[in-house]
Amino acid sequence: MTDDVLLDIKGLRVEANGIPILRGLNLQFERGKVYAVLGPNASGKSTVAKTVMGLPEYEVKGGDIIYKGESIVNKSITERAKMGIAYAFQSPPAISGVKLEDFICRICPDYACKEPDEELMGETCMCRQELYDDFERLGIENLGDRNLNENFSGGELKRSELFQVLSMRPDIVFLDEPDSGLDYDSLKVVGRELKAMKEKANSTMVIISHHRYVLEFVEVDKVYILENGRLAYTGGMGIIPELEEKGYDMFLAQAAS
């Protein structure tokens, strides 16, 4: 293990509702690098992300999660978030009465007004103009005054999640299928955002995906393939065409022999 390892998942066994999902998983993530976590449906990809985030239905039964040199398995979700771990939800719950823009200003101090302006007719300045400029870049300027995740379309959810986790400036971010259900134009927007983030190189990115478009666009450093709750293959982006052609079953069988 090098000093660059930010997150070290060691022999991790996880159950949800008594069902074993991860069965001794080992994965390492280094600072500033981009990872793709691939694998067949139900292999445990989302479970890895949710367990690292600390969602309580995922119970750690064995192994350890070492982050920045210390075990985090007993830390709360909040503590983990404050330590720089972020997770973009696949299907985030709606929170009524909470506007997206107000929420983002709350979780991301960069966007909050520095000095609360004079109260003008009771309207206090909550967010800086930059927020709206950035909203526009992701094409979600229409969502600012909508209730968080309420009646957002699939694509809007993806972009709003991405926006939130990126604006938190995390040290490691898990993006769970950030590209699923997006049209071509949105796919480009998401790819561009991720690439811009990679170029700033301050976050480790873990992208869970089935599609090569975004992965190739951001130039993933390392590919992990999970199967049945374990790490089945480690490689580079070069394997993607072959993987696409053969499918997981054949690819992993041949790789094993």
Next chain:
Amino acid sequence: MTETEKKRKRAEAAKKKSAAYGEDLDLDQFEFSHEQPRRMDLDEVSEEDRDLVSEVGFDASERLASGSYLQFDNESILADVLIGQEGLEVIPTSEALEKYDWLSDYLWNAVPVDTDKYTAASELEHYDGYFIRAKSGHKIQMPVQTCLVLKKGKSIQNVHNIIIAEEGSEMHIITGCATPSDVERSLHLGVSEFYVKKKARLTFTMVHKWSDKIDVRPRSATVVEDNGVFVSSYAILSPLRSIQTFPKVRLMGRNSRADLYSVVYGTKQSKYDVGGALILEAAASSGKIISRSIATEQSEIIARGDLIGKHSGVKARLECNGLLLSDEAEIGAVPALRATSEGVELSHEATVGKVGADQLNYLMSRGLTEEEATTLIVNGFVQLKAPDLPPSLQRSIDDAIKLTLEKGL
């Protein structure tokens, strides 16, 4: 027999009649006042009392009000209209009844005097209250503020209010009821009758702050005529011993509309039975009842809502949502829809639940603590945006709720 005598007779007959809902209180445990309240000046209101009334939105400087009415127990009354404010009248009910013969037609017209023992007792005992009138065609921009303060123990504060928005007028009333936290067991009996005439608009915003030894039995009803609009927003955010209220709005005029909003924040062992009814009697009348209940500690909340459609083409919606923040608390939602004519469009949604774990986890993953996440969810839940409310009144409701949540969670 005169009309007054007839009403008294009906009241006598209803003296033992229990209310349809709520704990049946023994009125003999309390004492009615027999004195005529005296008029007072603003300078007579102590600093302490000013603070108390400001908590329910009454501005003792009177700067932002077109008219003010302030009553302590059944003893002293302040009633003022801003100098130069035309078309507005704010006087004690007793004075108004002496001044205007026609007013007796409005007394016990919207609310039947024999509704139950509380209305009966109110008529048979000595009462006062406020009479507020926006005269025909006058649009009163700044709100009229009223406040009823209950300070005496073992007593009954007996008020009868009559509010009239005459044809084409517009008026916004903010009213508060308050009691110091150390007052002994008492009863607030408040009869309010609202009359919204043709093309008039009346908004009524009410914030209650009682203490845990007070029983509250408001009895109110509204009549809305052609093209009239009535918007009522009610927030009860303090503990009390019990409250039972079920205001009724009769939409009697063509194209009339009424919206009733309420927020109940239950604390301690308080019992809240709060509801409302819309009776849609005329063509193209419409309205909604929106209620949000939050039960904490050992509080019990029953949220009722009745929509009664009596004319084809009427439209109304009922939303009754409850949030439980304690295992010992209880919320019941009782929505009821009734149509007695074809082509009536009534709908409702009722939900009661706890703060969702998935919502909490989601917000915590964005760095909020569990408490912060809960507060945010509850805050969002009680957001009541009454579109017709002037911003200043919306703000006083928002502020009251914010203050309660900050203290409570």
